[in-house]
Amino acid sequence: MTTDDELLELLTTALDPEPREPPAQLISALRDAATADLAAQRKVEFADASTVRRSRMRRSAPFVAVAATAAAFLLGGALQNQIDSKRNLLADGVVEFRTVLSIPGRKSTAAVTGIRTGIGRVVQLRTDALPILPKGQFYELWFVGPGDIPGSPNRISAGTFHPDEDGRSDVDLTAAVNPALYPRIGITAEPKDGDPSPRGPDVLQGAITIQNR
Amino acid sequence: MRQRGGQGEEMDDVALRRVVQRAVQADPDAWEHLYRRSYTRLFVYARRRLPTATAADDAVAETMLRALDRISTFTWRGAGFDSWLYGILRNVVFELLRQNMPTKSAVFDPEHEGDGATGPLEALVKRDQLAEVRAAFGQLSSDDQEILEMRVVAGLSAAGVAEATGSTAGAVRMAQSRALHRLRVHYEAVQGDN
Numbered sequence: 330m331t332t333d334d335e336l337l338e339l340l341t342t343a344l345d346p347e348p349r350e351p352p353a354q355l356i357s358a359l360r361d362a363a364t365a366d367l368a369a370q371r372k373v374e375f376a377d378a379s380t381v382r383r384s385r386m387r388r389s390a391p392f393v394a395v396a397a398t399a400a401a402f403l404l405g406g407a408l409q410n411q412i413d414s415k416r417n418l419l420a421d422g423v424v425e426f427r428t429v430l431s432i433p434g435r436k437s438t439a440a441v442t443g444i445r446t447g448i449g450r451v452v453q454l455r456t457d458a459l460p461i462l463p464k465g466q467f468y469e470l471w472f473v474g475p476g477d478i479p480g481s482p483n484r485i486s487a488g489t490f491h492p493d494e495d496g497r498s499d500v501d502l503t504a505a506v507n508p509a510l511y512p513r514i515g516i517t518a519e520p521k522d523g524d525p526s527p528r529g530p531d532v533l534q535g536a537i538t539i540q541n542r
Numbered sequence: 543m544r545q546r547g548g549q550g551e552e553m554d555d556v557a558l559r560r561v562v563q564r565a566v567q568a569d570p571d572a573w574e575h576l577y578r579r580s581y582t583r584l585f586v587y588a589r590r591r592l593p594t595a596t597a598a599d600d601a602v603a604e605t606m607l608r609a610l611d612r613i614s615t616f617t618w619r620g621a622g623f624d625s626w627l628y629g630i631l632r633n634v635v636f637e638l639l640r641q642n643m644p645t646k647s648a649v650f651d652p653e654h655e656g657d658g659a660t661g662p663l664e665a666l667v668k669r670d671q672l673a674e675v676r677a678a679f680g681q682l683s684s685d686d687q688e689i690l691e692m693r694v695v696a697g698l699s700a701a702g703v704a705e706a707t708g709s710t711a712g713a714v715r716m717a718q719s720r721a722l723h724r725l726r727v728h729y730e731a732v733q734g735d736n
Binding site: 348350 | 565567568569570572573574577578581582583585586599602603604606607608610611637671672673675676679690691694695722725726729
C-alpha cells in the first residue's frame with residue numbers, strides 16, 4: 330500500500346516533463362516585443378526630457394530662452410511637434426493586442442503590437458524577417474476580416490513600408506480599423522502599380538486576440 | 543525559497559526578483575531568460591489541454607506577450623511570479639478552447655511526445671509503475687488534473703495555485719486531498735487490471 334507521500338512522489342516523477350526549448354522564432358518575437366516596449370519607453374522619456382530642458386532654459390536665462398525658442402520654432406518646431414504628437418499618442422493609448430505573425434512551416438516571424446488611441450489604432454511592427462524587396466515593390470500591412478480569400482478580399486490596409494538597408498522593419502502605422510471586426514493581420518508584398526487592392530499572398534499572417542483591459 | 547525552472551534549472555527567489563525587475567524595464571534578455579525558464583512547465587500544462595503541440599506553443603507565446611504587457615501590474619505581494627504566469631496561461635487556454643478549438647482526444651503524455659527520451663529514473667520495474675500512475679492520472683477530471691499538476695509539476699504552493707485559479711489556499715488543500723484520493727482509487731484499479 331503506497332502512502333500519500335509515495336504516491337505524490339511517483340506522480341511527480343511520472344509527470345516530470347523532459348526539458349524543452351521554446352521555438353527560436355517565438356523567442357525572437359518576444360525579444361522584439363520587449364525591444365518595442367523599451368523603444369516606446371525611451372521615446373516618452375526623450376520627449377519628457379526635452380520638455381524639461383526647455384523649461385529650465387526659460388527659468389535660468391530668459392533672453393537665451395527667447396532665442397532658443399525662436400530657433401526651435403524655426404528649425405525644429407516640426408520635429409518637436411512630431412515627437413510631442415507621438416508621445417501623446419503612445420502615452421494616452423492602451424495596448425489592445427499583441428500578436429506574432431508567421432507562416433506555418435517557416436521560421437520568419439514579426440511582432441505586432443496594436444495600441445488603441447484617440448485617432449484609431451497605432452500598429453507597431455518589429456521584425457527583421459522580411460527581405461528587402463526589388464525596386465518598385467513595397468510591403469503592405471492589412472487588417473483581415475472574415476471570409477477574406479484571394480480574388481475576394483475583405484481587408485483594410487494599415488499602411489505600407491520598406492525594410493531599412495539592414496533588412497530591419499521597425500515601423501508604426503496608424504489605421505482607423507476595429508480589430509474585433511478584422512481579427513487577423515496579414516502582410517503582403519505589393520507592386521507599385523497604382524492598384525490599391527492586395528495582389529500578393531500573405532508573406533506573414535497572424536490572429537489578433539483582443540486583450541481584456 | 544528555490545523555484546523549479548526549465549531544463550532542471552533552479553533559480554532562487556532573489557535571482558528571480560532581479561530578472562523580473564529587469565523584465566519590468568523591458569530588457570529583452572530578461573524576457574528571454576524568463577521564457578526559457580518557464581517554457582517546459584507552461585508548455586506541458588497547455589499541451590495537456592490543447593489538441594496540438596503548435597496550439598500549446600501559441601498559448602505559451604501569447605502568455606509571455608501578455609505578461610510583457612502586464613508586468614507593470616505584477617507585485618510580489620501575491621504568491622509569486624510563477625503563480626502569476628500560470629494565471630495568465632490558464633486564461634489563454636480557456637480563450638483558445640472557447641474559440642471552438644477541438645479538445646484533445648487523449649491525455650497528453652510527455653513520454654510519448656517529442657523524441658521519447660526517458661530519464662534514468664524510469665528504468666525497468668519503475669517504468670511500469672510510472673505508466674500506471676500516468677494512466678490513473680489520465681482518468682482524473684480536468685479539475686483534479688489541474689490542481690495536482692500545478693502542485694507537483696509547477697511546484698506551486700497551495701497559495702500559488704489559489705492565486706492562479708482564483709480560489710483560496712484552504713480550498714486548494716481540500717481539493718488536492720480529494721484529487722489525491724481519487725488518484726489512488728484509479729491507481730489501485732489500474733494495478734489490479736495488470
